[in-house]
Amino acid sequence: xxxxxxxxxxxxxxxxxxxxxxxxxxxxxxxxxxxxxxxxxxxxxxxxxxxxxxxxxxxxxxxxxxxxxxxxxxxxxxxxxxxxxxxxxxxxxxxxxxxxxxxxxxxxxxxxxxxxxxxxxxxxxxxxxxxxxxxxxxxxxxxxxxxxxxxxxxxxxxxxxxxxxxxxxxxxxxxxxxxxxxxxxxxxxxxxxxxxxxxxxxxxxxxxxxxxxxxxxxxxxxxxxxxxxxxxxxxxxxxxxxxxxxxxxxxxxxxxxxxxxxxxxxxx
Amino acid sequence: xxxxxxxxxxxxxxxxxxxxxxxxxxxxxxxxxxxxxxxxxxxxxxxxxxxxxxxxxxxxxxxxxxxxxxxxxxxxxxxxxxxxxxxxxxxxxxxxxxxxxxxxxxxxxxxxxxxxxxxxxxxxxxxxxxxxxxxxxxxxxxxxxxxxxxxxxxxxxxxxxxxxxxxxxxxxxxxxxxxxxxxxxxxxxxxxxxxxxxxxxxxxxxxxxxxxxxxxxxxxxxxxxxxxxxxxxxxxxxxxxxxxxxxxxxxxxxxxxxxxxxxxxxxxxxxxxxxxxxxxxxxxxxxxxxxxxxxxxxxxxxxxxxxxxxxxxxxxxxxxxxxxxxxxxxxxxxxxxxxxxxxxxxxxxxxxxxxxxxxxxxxx
Numbered sequence: 001x002x003x004x005x006x007x008x009x010x011x012x013x014x015x016x017x018x019x020x021x022x023x024x025x026x027x028x029x030x031x032x033x034x035x036x037x038x039x040x041x042x043x044x045x046x047x048x049x050x051x052x053x054x055x056x057x058x059x060x061x062x063x064x065x066x067x068x069x070x071x072x073x074x075x076x077x078x079x080x081x082x083x084x085x086x087x088x089x090x091x092x093x094x095x096x097x098x099x100x101x102x103x104x105x106x107x108x109x110x111x112x113x114x115x116x117x118x119x120x121x122x123x124x125x126x127x128x129x130x131x132x133x134x135x136x137x138x139x140x141x142x143x144x145x146x147x148x149x150x151x152x153x154x155x156x157x158x159x160x161x162x163x164x165x166x167x168x169x170x171x172x173x174x175x176x177x178x179x180x181x182x183x184x185x186x187x188x189x190x191x192x193x194x195x196x197x198x199x200x201x202x203x204x205x206x207x208x209x210x211x212x213x214x215x216x217x218x219x220x221x222x223x224x225x226x227x228x229x230x231x232x233x234x235x236x237x238x239x240x241x242x243x244x245x246x247x248x249x250x251x252x253x254x255x256x257x258x259x260x261x262x263x264x265x266x267x268x
Numbered sequence: 269x270x271x272x273x274x275x276x277x278x279x280x281x282x283x284x285x286x287x288x289x290x291x292x293x294x295x296x297x298x299x300x301x302x303x304x305x306x307x308x309x310x311x312x313x314x315x316x317x318x319x320x321x322x323x324x325x326x327x328x329x330x331x332x333x334x335x336x337x338x339x340x341x342x343x344x345x346x347x348x349x350x351x352x353x354x355x356x357x358x359x360x361x362x363x364x365x366x367x368x369x370x371x372x373x374x375x376x377x378x379x380x381x382x383x384x385x386x387x388x389x390x391x392x393x394x395x396x397x398x399x400x401x402x403x404x405x406x407x408x409x410x411x412x413x414x415x416x417x418x419x420x421x422x423x424x425x426x427x428x429x430x431x432x433x434x435x436x437x438x439x440x441x442x443x444x445x446x447x448x449x450x451x452x453x454x455x456x457x458x459x460x461x462x463x464x465x466x467x468x469x470x471x472x473x474x475x476x477x478x479x480x481x482x483x484x485x486x487x488x489x490x491x492x493x494x495x496x497x498x499x500x501x502x503x504x505x506x507x508x509x510x511x512x513x514x515x516x517x518x519x520x521x522x523x524x525x526x527x528x529x530x531x532x533x534x535x536x537x538x539x540x541x542x543x544x545x546x547x548x549x550x551x552x553x554x555x556x557x558x559x560x561x562x563x564x565x566x567x568x569x570x571x572x573x574x575x576x577x578x579x580x581x582x583x584x585x586x587x588x589x590x591x592x593x594x595x596x597x598x599x600x601x602x603x604x605x606x607x608x609x610x611x612x613x614x615x616x617x618x619x620x621x622x623x624x625x626x627x628x629x630x631x632x
Contacts, residue, residue: 056335115333117357125323126358129330132315133290152354155323162318 001212008078009039009212013238016074019087021261026253029236031071033175033209034142037231038063038075040215041140041171053081054111057134062115064123065144065173069099072113081112121150124170128160131168131226140219142171146178148189160226161201168226169219170202173209175235179252194230202228209233238264271429272300274408275371278415280304282339283313286419289337292328295319297341297371321347325354329364337365339418344370344387344428345378352393359424360397367418370428373404374513375541375559376463377431379552387428388541391461392517394426395491401425402491406465407434410488413442430463430513438469445489447497453483456507456573459498461487461519464511464539467562470591471511474566477610478585478593479621480573482509487519498526507535507572513560516540535572539565581605596627604628 001009012035020028038061042048046059063072073090076082086109089095097110099118115126127141143153160168176182176190183190198204203223207214209231218229236243236251242260243251256264283289283305290313293302298316305314317324324340325347332338340347347370348355359366370390372378378385394402405411405427414427440450450465451472460468465486472482485501487494501508508527512519520538527534545559557563566587582601586594592610599605604627611622625631 056333115330115362117361119353119357121322122326122354122358125326125354126330126333128323129327129332130334131330132327133331133334133336152322152326155320156326159317159320159323159327 005039005043005212008043009036012039012075012078015078015087016071017256017261017264019074020070021256021258023088023090024255025070025090026255027067027070028254028256029239029251030065030067030144030175032237032239033233033235034063034065034068034173034231035071035075035237036210036212036215037142037171037173037233038068038072040212040219042075042079042081044216045219046138046140048081048112050081057137059137060114060127060130060134060139062123062127062130062139062141064120064127064141065147066099066118066120066123068142068173069116069118073097076112082110086110120144120147121152124153124156124160127168127170128156128163128165131160131165132163135167138167138169140169140171142173144178145172145174145176145190145193146183146186148172148193149178149183149187157197157200157202161197164201164224165226166224169229170197170226171219171229171231173233174230175233177235177248177252179249181248194228197228202226204228204230206230206232210237238267271408271411271431274411275369275429276301276304278412279339279341280308282415282419283309286337288335289313289339290315290331292317292324292331292338292340294321294324294342294346297343301341301371321351322354325351326358328366329354329358329362332365333362337367337419339367339369341369341371343378344373344390345381345385348387348390348393355394356397360400363399363423365422365424367421367425367427370426372431373428374430374463375555376513376552379550379555382549383546386541388514388543389517390426390428391490391512391514391519392521395493395518395522397424399424400491401489403427403489404462405429405488406460406462406486407437409437409439410442410486414488417444428462434463434466434469436466436469440486442488445492445494447494447501448486448488449483450486451482451484453481454504454506455480455482456509456569457483457485457501457504459485459487459501459508459510459519459523461490461512462514464513467511471509471565471569473591474587474593475569477591477621478587478595479608487522490518490522493522495526498523499530502527502530502532502534505532505534507537507569509537509539509569509572511539511560512541513556514541515543537568537572 052058077084086097091098123141127139131139194204203225205218207218292315295318328338328340373387375386403414440448458468468484472484520540539560541559581597584596595608597606607624607627608621623631
């Protein structure tokens with residue numbers, strides 16, 4: 001990872017923790033597991049700029065694991081694609097920036113945000129529609145490995161494989177955890193999904209989901225098939241110390257306490 | 269032309285007029301409705317989404333966001349309930365430019381398929397979604413009108429038809445967001461939606477034969493709903509009957525709300541599908557009679573129409589089953605005063621009646 005990337009990611013994390021603590025934003029661990037994925041997509045791979053963000057046709061990034069919407073906003077704000085003030089009005093009364101965002105190309109302020117729905121299992125179908133309708137541009141969809149327990153995901157994957165949507169890239173944020181427990185103890189989508197998706201007609205590439213260079217290389221791999229990047233991640237990276245004091249479910253939903261925030265700051 | 273033919277012609281017309289229109293079919297609807305398109309438009313504009321309603325709805329939303337006008341053609345009993353969340357979040361909430369054409373709504377469409385094949389909750393479910401226009405097409409004219417409307421409209425629409433059309437295809441004014449007066453009248457008001465229009469026409473004919481002249485109104489646009497139109501009907505001070513071959517939550521609730529808000533005393537008799545009888549098996553007529561109460565409809569309406577002087581001359585109406593009606597008037601219910609029997613003119617069940625003084629002496 002270059003120094004520039006290192007510094008930028010450090011700045012994003014600082015912004016994420018500061019704003020999360022200030023505004024009591026929840027679901028931090030899920031946001032941290034896909035931070036590097038979104039960083040690489042917005043900064044190195046997808047061509048989304050202030051000049052084209054309001055365009056009807058352009059590269060698209062869909063965060064289907066919608067509880068990671070917050071880190072998407074932070075990265076967009078740091079990149080200058082949305083106003084930094086958006087972070088201070090996330091989920092606030094009367095705000096245009098919430099877990100669900102009625103946006104698309106309607107509002108230029110947040111035009112960089114692709115798709116706003118707060119239910120799991122939708123992003124892949126919408127992404128398939130975007131990829132099908134705009135074959136000249138790339139569509140990236142980030143899904144959680146637990147999210148793949150939704151049947152609708154598999155309908156979309158079957159469709160994308162059948163229609164060979166080679167401009168569609170699915171990125172599985174494989175942190176092996178869901179709310180209540182490890183996925184292997186509930187429905188083991190983390191393990192069987194890559195092989196199953198490959199059988200549906202995808203090109204599978206595996207990498208370290210927190211390694212910027214590996215992610216970039218994986219996302220630049222060419223294929224005539226739709227691609228599925230299996231990004232191995234850690235849920236709540238840098239918050240592992242908190243997992244020692246909380247059960248899985250409270251960890252999933254957590255907001256930072258004062259003590260936890262101080263511990264994070266001390267670690268800087 | 270039958271409904272399928274007209275619908276397919278319309279789909280082709282829309283497809284040729286707008287090269288930006290894309291058609292998403294499900295397994296089965298592709299066979300019935302896509303045939304005319306093949307070879308006439310680019311293959312990529314005809315998408316068979318297979319047996320995956322949730323994906324089809326989400327896909328249609330995503331496709332529309334690349335600037336395409338998307339038509340999603342499906343059966344409501346599979347799409348609406350199974351993919352309701354996708355329709356709700358991806359299409360309605362995100363204001364996607366997707367027109368859902370729900371062919372075969374209502375109990376009339378697939379009665380023998382059983383409860384799993386009845387698209388009866390869709391009006392109730394769809395009208396509660398943001399940005400969604402909801403329309404139910406009872407006639408060929410209404411189908412053509414709404415397809416033309418959908419071409420220009422930017423945003424989600426839910427259009428439905430109920431398999432069997434109103435055979436008459438009556439000619440009346442159709443205006444978006446407004447009730448349509450199909451037949452004028454004065455004694456009571458019948459409001460229908462979809463296939464129930466045919467029931468309304470038959471009901472009106474029977475009561476015409478019995479000496480009444482009901483007004484018949486078709487409610488093809490359920491959202492936006494013509495509240496002002498209902499208020500005007502309430503002002504007439506006549507009993508209102510509604511017929512909707514779907515569950516409550518649709519036309520019944522819409523009219524009830526307006527009546528309740530009006531503060532007026534209105535006799536309102538709604539007929540809708542009662543799902544406590546969902547385990548019934550049979551054809552449409554049997555199911556409609558059992559679940560909608562059609563067999564008892566005439567007598568229930570007659571009770572609403574009872575006037576004070578009816579207690580003196582006690583009219584007894586018998587519907588003769590062939591569209592004619594016989595009315596006997598008896599003083600205090602005992603002494604026959606007058607009898608009328610509707611006369612069958614060529615091709616008509618309505619028109620004139622024969623009058624019998626004291627029940628037997630023909631006077632007219």
